[in-house]
Amino acid sequence: MSRIRLSGLRKTYGDTVAVDGIDLDVADGEFLVLLGPSGCGKSTLLRMVAGLIEPTDGRVLVDDADVTAVPPRDRDLAMVFQSYALYPHLTVASNLGFPLRVRGERRAVVREKVAAVAAELGLTELLRRRPKELSGGQRQRVALGRALVREPGAFLMDEPLSNLDAKLRTSTRAGLSALHRRLRATVLYVTHDQVEAMTMADRVALLDGGRLVQVGTPAEVYDAPATTFVAGFLGSPPMNLLDVDAVVGPHGVRARAVGLDLSLPDAGPGPVPDAGSSRALVLGVRPEHLVVRAPDAPDAVLRGRVSAVENLGSEELARCVLGADGGPEVTVRGPRPLGVVPGREVGLAVDPARVHLFDPDSGRRLERRPGAVSPAPSSPAVEPALDDRPLARSLP
Amino acid sequence: MTDRLRAVRGHLVLAAVGLACVFPIYWMYATSLRRPGDVFATSLLPWPLSLGSYREAARELDVVGLLANTAVVAVGVAVGQLLVALLAAYAFAAYRFRGEKLLYLAMIGTWLIPFQVTMLPNYVLLYQAGLLNTLAGVILPQLLSGVAVLLLRSHMRSIPGELLEAARMDGRGSWGTLWTVVVPVLRPALAALAILLFVTAWNEYFWPAMVLQRSGAVIQLGIRGFLGTEGVRWGPLMAASGLACLPVFALYLVLQRQVVSAFVRSGLR
Numbered sequence: 091m092s093r094i095r096l097s098g099l100r101k102t103y104g105d106t107v108a109v110d111g112i113d114l115d116v117a118d119g120e121f122l123v124l125l126g127p128s129g130c131g132k133s134t135l136l137r138m139v140a141g142l143i144e145p146t147d148g149r150v151l152v153d154d155a156d157v158t159a160v161p162p163r164d165r166d167l168a169m170v171f172q173s174y175a176l177y178p179h180l181t182v183a184s185n186l187g188f189p190l191r192v193r194g195e196r197r198a199v200v201r202e203k204v205a206a207v208a209a210e211l212g213l214t215e216l217l218r219r220r221p222k223e224l225s226g227g228q229r230q231r232v233a234l235g236r237a238l239v240r241e242p243g244a245f246l247m248d249e250p251l252s253n254l255d256a257k258l259r260t261s262t263r264a265g266l267s268a269l270h271r272r273l274r275a276t277v278l279y280v281t282h283d284q285v286e287a288m289t290m291a292d293r294v295a296l297l298d299g300g301r302l303v304q305v306g307t308p309a310e311v312y313d314a315p316a317t318t319f320v321a322g323f324l325g326s327p328p329m330n331l332l333d334v335d336a337v338v339g340p341h342g343v344r345a346r347a348v349g350l351d352l353s354l355p356d357a358g359p360g361p362v363p364d365a366g367s368s369r370a371l372v373l374g375v376r377p378e379h380l381v382v383r384a385p386d387a388p389d390a391v392l393r394g395r396v397s398a399v400e401n402l403g404s405e406e407l408a409r410c411v412l413g414a415d416g417g418p419e420v421t422v423r424g425p426r427p428l429g430v431v432p433g434r435e436v437g438l439a440v441d442p443a444r445v446h447l448f449d450p451d452s453g454r455r456l457e458r459r460p461g462a463v464s465p466a467p468s469s470p471a472v473e474p475a476l477d478d479r480p481l482a483r484s485l486p
Numbered sequence: 487m488t489d490r491l492r493a494v495r496g497h498l499v500l501a502a503v504g505l506a507c508v509f510p511i512y513w514m515y516a517t518s519l520r521r522p523g524d525v526f527a528t529s530l531l532p533w534p535l536s537l538g539s540y541r542e543a544a545r546e547l548d549v550v551g552l553l554a555n556t557a558v559v560a561v562g563v564a565v566g567q568l569l570v571a572l573l574a575a576y577a578f579a580a581y582r583f584r585g586e587k588l589l590y591l592a593m594i595g596t597w598l599i600p601f602q603v604t605m606l607p608n609y610v611l612l613y614q615a616g617l618l619n620t621l622a623g624v625i626l627p628q629l630l631s632g633v634a635v636l637l638l639r640s641h642m643r644s645i646p647g648e649l650l651e652a653a654r655m656d657g658r659g660s661w662g663t664l665w666t667v668v669v670p671v672l673r674p675a676l677a678a679l680a681i682l683l684f685v686t687a688w689n690e691y692f693w694p695a696m697v698l699q700r701s702g703a704v705i706q707l708g709i710r711g712f713l714g715t716e717g718v719r720w721g722p723l724m725a726a727s728g729l730a731c732l733p734v735f736a737l738y739l740v741l742q743r744q745v746v747s748a749f750v751r752s753g754l755r
């Protein structure tokens with residue numbers, strides 16, 4: 091299997107920058123997911139790797155060979171398309187055998203390999219049908235089979251599951267993961283679905299506006315989002331982001347906002363500052379890390395009124411307006427029943443170690459060294475700007 | 487009950503229209519099958535039957551030779567137009583290049599410019615090239631059909647881009663993609679267009695008449711011979727016309743399935 095490296099890859103269409111200088115290394119046998127909202131340049135990036143689009147700038151390397159100027163057929167990469175792109179005039183067998191026949195394989199070899207792939211994907215009964223006589227899931231498997239049959243150096247997949255219904259998507263996801271483990275294949279996989287990314291990826295690369303925002307394991311990007319964009323993109327519902335006034339002292343941070351008063355102690359002795367010159371920060375808490383308390387409980391650092399409760403089956407979501415009416419809204423997620431009633435006052439507690447801080451201007455994560463709990467893993471951000479110094483010293 | 491009535495009425499109207507369309511063709515064959523003396527008879531059934539008109543037509547015209555010539559011209563023109571249009575439309579649909587719009591407009595322009603404008607320059611060109619009185623002279627100036635380029639380009643544009651990209655990933659070059667993906671996918675449209683082009687070329691009368699005025703003519707020119715100054719000879723005229731129509735019917739029968747599906751589909755899109 092191959093290793094893929096991208097260096098300074100850029101693509102512009104007139105004034106539109108679709109992909110803006112991407113450096114990325116996909117290791118041999120790695121399942122790397124490109125994740126981002128619609129229009130962030132995922133497909134453009136993938137097509138440049140495939141060779142279907144010429145980059146404006148930058149290079150694509152496959153196994154250390156510069157293939158930027160090499161046509162797609164000689165890159166030894168196979169692609170699975172969102173629409174599957176099956177040849178409508180050919181039977182399933184001919185579709186599967188197409189790339190082999192193009193490469194001049196002998197008829198017997200083609201038949202043998204097609205039969206093997208068909209058996210693996212459960213398509214043997216369907217070999218004589220045409221694509222329009224197949225269900226969506228079957229088409230998807232044929233598209234996958236057409237890529238598999240070539241035994242390529244790496245697989246490129248552009249939202250291959252987005253046309254399947256929810257149930258089929260779940261099972262196909264598991265199937266793809268199993269296939270990847272068995273083949274130890276290098277996969278570059280594009281999706282805007284965070285569940286696909288979290289469940290299948292070895293590493294996730296988050297894209298926003300053509301730029302790489304963060305690359306890391308699913309746990310890393312979820313637990314230590316590098317920017318407010320990542321924090322607000324991952325998770326459903328995503329992280330609560332609140333504008334706060336913060337007093338930053340040598341041993342911790344005191345954050346205040348409407349209906350919120352929170353002490354974030356750093357490691358080491360010394361008190362969290364109580365007053366002093368303050369600055370604006372963005373505070374982030376995941377909905378599942380907020381705990382419902384009585385409104386007057388001593389550890390209820392957030393106070394507000396419940397505005398709505400949603401039943402998700404095993405869990406419940408509560409939306410709470412902090413402070414007076416018109417204050418910021420936070421979402422709480424927990425096992426059902428949460429024990430809250432719309433319209434009632436509520437208090438919310440949070441473990442300070444679960445609180446994230448971001449710079450309001452750049453949106454970047456600010457590393458803290460939380461006192462009570464072990465340190466958070468260092469951020470694998472593209473630019474490891476903010477190391478693990480105490481926040482006080484990393485601030486200007 | 488009213489539904490059935492309406493259906494019956496609809497079918498009656500359709501039957502009437504169908505009859506009106508088919509009747510002239512029937513009358514042509516009916517007339518050609520009457521005894522030479524009965525040509526002006528108005529009985530619906532040609533009785534007694536006679537092949538006299540066909541014999542007369544065959545005596546004066548080299549019907550087989552004429553049909554062969556016509557076939558060469560029509561097939562040459564239709565296949566040529568189809569090939570040229572296929573390649574041109576493929577280039578327009580799949581590639582961006584300098585002067586693309588201009589070239590495309592020029593090609594469509596050939597369709598908008600009336601034949602009468604180009605006929606004399608073409609004639610002079612053929613004269614200078616020494617191609618007058620040859621079948622090649624008839625075929626060559628007609629090879630570009632603007633309408634065929636227009637139709638094929640829009641059909642090709644409707645092929646999903648990912649399909650062409652898949653072919654590229656699978657190792658096909660643009661030439662291979664054209665023949666192994668684009669042409670098979672467009673087969674119904676190509677069949678319909680082929681019939682259209684063939685019938686047009688087969689029925690073309692004026693241009694062959696101009697180029698081939700003296701020698702081995704096409705069937706339409708042969709038929710003209712029966713429209714003499716001393717009167718029209720209906721029997722052999724109908725016989726020759728009937729024969730001239732047969733290849734078109736035959737082609738339609740062969741490609742009928744494709745054509746119908748092409749028209750049905752273009753209606754649905």
Ligand SMILES: Nc1ncnc2c1ncn2[C@@H]1O[C@H](COP(=O)(O)OP(=O)(O)OP(=O)(O)O)[C@@H](O)[C@H]1O
Binds near residue numbers: 108
């Ligand atoms: N051929 C093109 N011409 C001009 N702009 C383009 C072209 N292709 C893509 N773009 C622009 O580049 C940006 C990235 O497009 P791209 O298709 O890569 O997005 P994406 O991340 O794949 O989105 P989606 O999840 O919706 O598929 C978009 O803003 C798009 O408008």
Ligand SMILES: [Mg+2]
Binds near residue numbers: 133248
């Ligand atoms: Mg896309």
